[in-house]
Amino acid sequence: MSHRGARILRLDALARVEGEGAVHLTISDGQVTDTRLRIYEPPRFFEAFLVGRGHTEPPDITARICGICPVAYQMTACQAIEAACGVTVDGQLAELRRLLYYGEWIESQSLHIHLLHAPDFHGHHSAVELACEQREPVERGLRIKQAGNAVMELLGGRAIHPVNVRLGGFYRVPARGELAPLAEQLRRVRDDALETVRWVAGFDFPDAQLDCELLAMQESGRYAIDSGTPTALSLPDGTAPSRSAAEHRFPVAEFERHVVEEHVPYSTALRSSLDGRRHLTGSLARYAISGRWLHPTAAEAARAAGLGDPAAGEACRNPFRSIIVRAVEVVHAVEEALRIIDAYEPPPRPHVEVPPRAAEGCAATEAPRGLLYHRYAIDADGNLTLARIVPPTAQNQGAIEEDLRRLVQSRLDRPGDSPTDEELAVLCERAVRNHDPCISCSTHFLDLTVDRR
Amino acid sequence: MTGRVVVIGVGNPFRRDDGAGPAVVEALGGQVPEDTLLTVSDGEPGRMLGLWSGQDSVIVVETVHAHPGSPGRLHTLDAEQTARCATGPASSHGLGLGETVALAAALDRMPGELVVHAVEGEDFGLGPGLSPPVRAALPELVHRVTTAVQEAQRRLCSRTG
Numbered sequence: 001m002s003h004r005g006a007r008i009l010r011l012d013a014l015a016r017v018e019g020e021g022a023v024h025l026t027i028s029d030g031q032v033t034d035t036r037l038r039i040y041e042p043p044r045f046f047e048a049f050l051v052g053r054g055h056t057e058p059p060d061i062t063a064r065i066c067g068i069c070p071v072a073y074q075m076t077a078c079q080a081i082e083a084a085c086g087v088t089v090d091g092q093l094a095e096l097r098r099l100l101y102y103g104e105w106i107e108s109q110s111l112h113i114h115l116l117h118a119p120d121f122h123g124h125h126s127a128v129e130l131a132c133e134q135r136e137p138v139e140r141g142l143r144i145k146q147a148g149n150a151v152m153e154l155l156g157g158r159a160i161h162p163v164n165v166r167l168g169g170f171y172r173v174p175a176r177g178e179l180a181p182l183a184e185q186l187r188r189v190r191d192d193a194l195e196t197v198r199w200v201a202g203f204d205f206p207d208a209q210l211d212c213e214l215l216a217m218q219e220s221g222r223y224a225i226d227s228g229t230p231t232a233l234s235l236p237d238g239t240a241p242s243r244s245a246a247e248h249r250f251p252v253a254e255f256e257r258h259v260v261e262e263h264v265p266y267s268t269a270l271r272s273s274l275d276g277r278r279h280l281t282g283s284l285a286r287y288a289i290s291g292r293w294l295h296p297t298a299a300e301a302a303r304a305a306g307l308g309d310p311a312a313g314e315a316c317r318n319p320f321r322s323i324i325v326r327a328v329e330v331v332h333a334v335e336e337a338l339r340i341i342d343a344y345e346p347p348p349r350p351h352v353e354v355p356p357r358a359a360e361g362c363a364a365t366e367a368p369r370g371l372l373y374h375r376y377a378i379d380a381d382g383n384l385t386l387a388r389i390v391p392p393t394a395q396n397q398g399a400i401e402e403d404l405r406r407l408v409q410s411r412l413d414r415p416g417d418s419p420t421d422e423e424l425a426v427l428c429e430r431a432v433r434n435h436d437p438c439i440s441c442s443t444h445f446l447d448l449t450v451d452r453r
Numbered sequence: 454m455t456g457r458v459v460v461i462g463v464g465n466p467f468r469r470d471d472g473a474g475p476a477v478v479e480a481l482g483g484q485v486p487e488d489t490l491l492t493v494s495d496g497e498p499g500r501m502l503g504l505w506s507g508q509d510s511v512i513v514v515e516t517v518h519a520h521p522g523s524p525g526r527l528h529t530l531d532a533e534q535t536a537r538c539a540t541g542p543a544s545s546h547g548l549g550l551g552e553t554v555a556l557a558a559a560l561d562r563m564p565g566e567l568v569v570h571a572v573e574g575e576d577f578g579l580g581p582g583l584s585p586p587v588r589a590a591l592p593e594l595v596h597r598v599t600t601a602v603q604e605a606q607r608r609l610c611s612r613t614g
Contacts, residue, residue: 042467045579064467067495111499115556127498128552131559139560145499 021437023404023428024266028453030412035404036266037397039437042066043389044270050387055081055356055378056167058387062374063162065389066438068111071104071156072367073374074165075226080374081167084361087354092347093169094226096155099340100162101225101365102333103151106144108368109283109326109333112436113196114141117323120430121203137199140192144330147189151337154182169351176344183341186334193334194301197327201305205320208407212278212399214285214315215259217366218249223286223293223332226365230255231289232274233315243313247289252364255373259390271397272390278398281370282435283325288315295339298332319403319434326436356382367392369436393437404431421450456613458489458510458605459564460598463496463550470524470574470587473594474514477570480595485602498553506562510605513567514598515550516574516587524575525586527594532558532567566605570598 026034042065050058058077063070075097082089089097114137115127124130131138154174156162164171219228234246250258259279261270273279287302291310294302299310305324308314316325362375370392377386407427411419419427462478464471475493482491490508494500496515505511517528530538536558538551550569557563572594576584583591 042579049580064465067465067497107499111497115498126552126555128555128559131556135560142499142502142560146503149500149503 021432023432024451025404025408025424025428026451026453027408027412032405032409032412035401035408036264037401037404037432038266039393039397043391043394047387047389050376050384053384055085055376055382055384056354058374058376058384059165059167060163062389063165065391068108068438069104069367069369070162071101071152071165072365072372074162075101076363076365076367076372076374077376078165078167079226079363079365080361080376081378082354082361083363084359084376084378085354085357086359087168087352089169089352092345093173093351095340095344096170096173096347097165098226099151099337100155100165102337102340103148103155105225105333105368106148106330106337107152108148109330110141110145110148110196112368113200113323113326113330114138114145117326117433117436118200118203120433121200121205121323137196140196140199144189144192144196144334147185147334150182150185154178166351167354169347169349171350173346173350175346179341179344183338186338186341190331190334190338193327193331194297197301197305197324197331200323200327203323205318206407208318208320208403210280210284210317210319210399211402211406212280213274214288215274215279215281215371215395216285216289217364217371218289221293223290223295223336224366230258230364230371232258232279233285233289252362252373255362255364255390256375256388259373259395261390261394270394272395273398274395278402279395280399280435281392281395282322283329283368284316284319284322285370286329286366287325288313291315294328295332295335297335298328301331302328319431322434322436356380360386362388369393369438370396391438396435396437400432400435400437403434404428407431424450455508456609457508458486458512458602458609459505459508460485460489460491460512460514460602461501461504462491462493462514463501464493464516465495466581467579469576469578469580469582470572470584471516471577472581473516473572473574473583473587473591476583476591477514477595477598480591481598481602484595484599486606489602489606496550496553498556501550501553502557502560502562505564505567506557507564509565509609511564511567512598512601512605513550513569514594515569515571517571519573522573522575524573524584525590526573527590527597528569528571528573529597530569530571532563535567535569566608568601570594570601 022038024036059074062073062077119130157164214233217224217228218231229249231249259272261272264271358380360377364373373390375388462474464474466472478491536554
């Protein structure tokens with residue numbers, strides 16, 4: 001983006017971070033021979049930063065990794081360290097944690113649906129254009145998002161980098177009455193959330209099919225968010241004899257044996273694979289693996305939106321339609337948040353003590369954009385000797401690259417004019433945005449280079 | 454309207470110079486009238502709109518990139534200039550301050566008045582701490598923001614008084 005010799009000062013990025021992501025395509029004789037996605041990957045820095053710090057610090061420090069999903073990092077860090085120290089947080093404290101996490105889901109998914117993803121389906125370059133043309137859906141999205149924000153502010157202490165979370169629970173827990181206005185606000189956005197599902201279901205969806213394994217946490221009876229077992233689902237291509245044959249689970253302690261990361265020279269991120277195959281985490285994976293446990297209202301909205309019957313374990317394999325699944329997840333999160341508030345009784349203590357011991361522990365939870373894994377090793381004095389973070393975006397990298405290859409190839413195969421670089425850039429951005437990677441919230445998120453041979 | 458001046462320091466202290474906004478807000482404690490609302494944000498537009506809609510006077514402190522750049526140089530922008538910094542159609546759906554202002558204008562959620570005080574950054578790598586040119590520019594930036602708060606306060610008082 002350098003403009004050598006330019007005289008005009010261009011403050012083009014009043015933007016926080018520039019050029020965080022890039023796609024490089026190699027096209028040879030009309031065939032896409034290589035797709036490379038470079039992504040922004042702060043966890044490596046944080047892994048090093050954490051070593052030598054106290055065992056109570058990761059929830060606060062890892063919350064800084066992502067402004068959009070700090071709670072996911074906090075919850076995963078807490079659970080991993082509590083696992084190492086042999087402490088279980090349950091009952092109302094666990095429910096409050098879940099409520100906080102639903103707040104983040106509501107906020108993050110609404111942000112992606114309304115401000116990032118929806119403009120793609122209307123040929124708009126930004127949410128600003130969308131807001132000028134369709135004000136009501138954007139207003140609706142902001143209302144829903146605001147309700148999620150309110151949950152995070154009340155329980156987290158504030159919306160960014162929540163400060164009220166600590167090992168073992170919270171610094172302070174709310175009285176029952178404090179949750180009443182929150183419930184009121186959530187009830188008001190129930191209809192907004194359902195209307196959003198109807199709105200996005202009416203978009204035009206290009207044909208596309210995922211070709212990868214899906215990975216999400218699974219817990220019988222619950223649409224897993226902060227609990228369960230890592231579960232992989234081979235995408236049914238018709239060869240698997242049954243659903244159960246296509247699914248396999250492994251204990252979270254064996255996560256790094258199955259999800260293996262490798263360096264790729266073009267990215268600071270480590271790209272990972274699942275038992276040697278590319279895989280996808282996030283809304284589409286959760287829906288396929290846990291859809292039967294969605295709240296009935298969310299399940300009904302999914303059926304009405306044409307996603308098939310989640311109770312029958314139907315998967316959605318078109319990445320463009322992930323916007324519908326996200327909208328369904330918002331309905332689920334609003335309903336579950338209300339359920340938790342309804343049944344809330346303040347726990348006797350705001351947290352349980354988590355004394356350190358020399359041990360290792362790991363945990364995985366469902367961040368809005370996919371499965372997030374943490375592992376820590378602690379010495380007897382409570383100092384961290386190792387931190388390991390596997391974020392969803394790095395796991396999704398291989399699947400996104402394959403999506404890019406397929407979409408660009410199918411455009412190249414279409415008869416008529418060959419696409420310009422600008423057209424390919426739009427297509428690639430859409431393909432990447434379908435998976436809500438961490439980079440999508442930074443400006444200039446994609447620099448595209450095409451190497452035509 | 455609240456009759457209050459709101460200062461929003463935008464940025465991530467773990468991305469070097471991106472932390473200038475929050476650093477200014479921290480330095481403002483005790484320097485500005487007590488009823489000034491000092492806050493920090495990651496700049497996400499929905500949250501920014503939540504912080505500033507319905508407010509009379511908002512001062513945003515940001516780190517910017519410029520081409521050609523001169524790290525440490527200070528800029529003051531009004532709302533219109535800021536909205537013009539929304540990234541052009543060639544870019545992705547950026548969510549910088551320019552887009553946030555444009556979005557707020559489209560949704561009638563602009564504050565009564567808005568000014569942006571910005572410093573050009575040099576290092577946006579991972580980690581805490583500002584680069585030397587930005588660190589050197591910080592006292593002047595704090596001074597400008599303090600003055601802007603006082604002036605805004607006077608305007609609000611004379612309006613209500």
